[in-house]
Structure formats: C-alpha cells, structure tokens
Amino acid sequence: MASISRAAAIVGAAESDELGYLENRKSDLQLSTEAAYNALEDAGLRKSDVDAIFAGGNTLGLAEHMGIHPRFTDSTQVGGSSFVIHAGHALAAIAAGYCEVALIVHGNNGHSRRFFGGGAGEGGGPSSPGGQFETPYGFIGAPINYAMACARYMHEFGEERCREAMSEVAVATRKWAALNPRALIHDPKAEIPLTMSFDDYHASRWICWPFHLLDCCLVTDAGGAYIVTTPERARDLKKPPIWILGAGEGHDHGMISQMPSLTSLIARETGPAAFKMAGVTHDDFDLAMIYDSFTYTVMLTLESLGFCGRGEAADFLRGQRTAPGGDFPMNTSGGGLSYTHPGAYGIFLILEAARQLWGEAGARQVPDCRLVMCHGTGGSLSSGGTAILARD
C-alpha cells in the first residue's frame, strides 16, 4: 500500500479567545466553538467548508453547537492523547477521500467546572473495573495513579536519578512558560514562581509522594482547534501547509494497575511507527512537544520513544538542555505544567508545533523550525499518539 505521508496538511490552528483560570462560566462547548472559529479564521476557511469533525467524545453535541453537519465523524476518546491521534485519523480519512476539510477541536472548563456542579472524575461507575478495584482504595485522579508508576521507576533506576530528571523538566518547562504571554504562569493564582529555581521545585508541597505540586500539570479552562485539509486546498490558503508526515497510535491498558510495565509507555511502538512513516529519525527534529501531565510522563516518554535508553532520562536531561538556549528544545509553550491544561492537553501540543513551524512563537521561537515531533499520552499512562509535522 502506498504511504499516506503528506496526504494532508494542517492549515489553521488556534486557541479559544481566552484561557486560564476564567471567571465567566464558559462551557466546554463555548470554549470549543471559540477555538474552532479562530482556527477557521487562521486558515481563511469558512464553517461551511468543514465536512468532518474530530473530538474526544461528544461530536454530536459539538457539531450541533456549531451547526456543522459532517459527512465524517470521529469521537475517539482515549484521554489527553486523543487530539494527537486525531491528526493521524484526519490524514487517513482525507487520504481515503472520506472528507476534505477536517475540524479537530477540544474545549474544557476544567478549572471552572466547580461553578457547574460535579467534581473530579471517579473513573467509571461503581460497577466498572476501576470503580470496583481501584476507586475504593483512593486510586482517584491522575496524580495518584501516575505517582505509583514514578515510584516504581525510582525503585528500578534509582530515586536520585529519577528526581534529577523530574527537576530538570520542571524547571526547564517553566523557563519556556515565562516567554509565553498566554501561559498561566503569569497568573499569580497559578502558584508557580515566574523564575522558578531547583530549590522552589524541591520545596513545593506534596500532592502524592513522589509528586510535588510542581511535578503536576495545571487544571485550566481552555479550548483549542486545528484544521486539516487536502494538499490541493492547502496550497491555496493563507498559510503555508504543515504536512503530516507520520502518525502512530496505540494503547496497552486502561487502569494503572493493569499497565504491563509502569516504566515503559506504548510510545515504544507509536514512535517507531510514526518515524518510519515519516522517514525521519531521532536526530532530525528541531522541536519535541511531549505531553507533560507530570514531569515523570515526559522523562518516561523520552525513554520509550528511544531518545535515550531505559533509565537514562537523567543523563539525557541534565544541564537544562530542553530549556531556552538548550540543544534539545522541548515544550516551548510552557506545557501542561505551566501554560495550560484544561483536563486533556493533547491539542495544545499540535497548536504549539504549528505556531513554531509558522514562525509565530515570538520570544520563544525556535530558529528555523522545520520538523516537529508531537507525542501525547492519555488515560493512566494508557494511550499514546505520535505525530510528525513539517513545513516545506
């Protein structure tokens, strides 16, 4: 079968009108619709051009809210990685001729949810496997589930080395966030020092050992959207096409207690699949956008993707090489740790990749950025999606 690499391109990408800790009771639908509107504007397309919608569940409600009648619909919801996986799905659907203009959209009022009743998820209902065998023990919420995986890594590869790698990610990511005017780090309520030191990291309060507060992503209100279309249409639009060169996806468990190894992600399979499709290798990338639900997620992703060997993240990350000025730029938006993370962050990996490839990243612009790797992790370290993006 012929490769579908480059069979579709991203032509618009945008956030909701505002994001962060909002006080105006915006709903998921409202944040999503703002982002979709802005992404279409960015592309120079109209809503009536859209014939496909991709979202993490609720495509019925989202398409209804926007008045879109798609001929292709994809509600794939495998956690925060979904919106990276959607890039591969949109590529495949366009290559197969199912649709021409795909809207990928996500909005979530994770922070403001308290205004609307309801609270943090307790997993499935009480009769689900999680509801019976994990929730009653207090396995509730990502920090607790991910912390147990991190503790196992510490056991296998050394607590000090693991902590060193976590602190490198924690500090480097906040340096990028300080350069992003839309990052939550600029809001004092974020509880993140604008110039964060290693001491700040080690002194921050415990959420669930081994995670400090500053190991954990934010919970904000935010929406994001991007538009994918055919090569023919892409060449006629406002912006240069961002080609989808490769994509890979997968998952190997749902609940954290079912994870085959707490120190290896499905990225070990999605990465090689995407790299092969794109015809690229580890040394080719100008920027890595890696889902940072927690500092541990990032170091484990780097290892599982093969940027370094298992247990070697501390050596790979040493000396702030992922920070501004370093030789391995990573998570230049400030990431889920300090830019925005409304509950599912994957779409914002693609948005920052697009901004960097279009040269729109301002003070944090990576010089001559041509090839970007995005990798999302979702669920309880359960799912992975890799997408390789490039400009001409």
Added chain:
Amino acid sequence: MTQQRTPGKPLPTPTSETQFYWDKCHQHELWVRRCKDCPVTYFYPRDMCPDCFSRNTEWIQSSGRGTLHTFGIVVRPPHRGWAEDVPFVVAMVDLEEGCRMPTNLVGVEADPADPAKTIRIGMSVELAWDDRTDEVSLPVFRPA
C-alpha cells in the same frame, strides 16, 4: 440499609463476573481467577482469560502473601471520603499466585518526607481487611 463506617468513600458494585469475589471478601477470603489453559493467574477477575481468551477459567484462593510492587503516599485528599484520612498509602501488590492487584498498604508510617522508614518496594506483605461497611470488606495489605 448498609451502615457505612467511613462515610463517603466510594464502594464497589459487583457484577455477575465479580459477585463471587466480593462475597468471598465479605468472608475475609481473597480469591483470584486462573486460566486452566494458559495457565496464568490474573486480576481483576473476569470470566475469560485476558491472555489466551479461553473460557476455561476458575477461581482459586490466594494465600494472601505477596510483595509490594509500588506505592504512593497520598497527601492531598482525592475525594471527600478521605478528607480526614490523609496521608494514606495507595499500593500495588504482586500476589505469590502471580497476579498484581491494586490495594492500600496499612500498618506503615505514611510520611512523604521519609517513605523509606517503613515502606520499601519489594518488601513482603500479607493480607488484612478493611471492613468498609457491614457488607463490604476490602482486601488490603500490611508488612509481613
């Protein structure tokens, strides 16, 4: 009406695949599932083997002995049910029958400043019981 001793903590609702498990827990016995074809012992319980997809599976009683696979010390309550109950220890235990189960580790000092004082991954643990209500008992583990 069930009298809940620790108000607010979520409780399991059994299904046809798990009713036996929870009935045995009520009698303070831990039973897990084994495939007669593979053979693997697996957790959580389900009728068909998650490895070879055989229907030829059975219940076996666990010795209740195992080793600590990993743990976390929860400091910020994840739910109103633990509001007065932090810090506490979430854990996974490798049972000597060969499967891994989520649980709580009890009888240790849950101190995030010095976890190693009483908790070490790989340590031997044994079964204990957390009687959440008159009807629901959760298998938990303590140092052996």
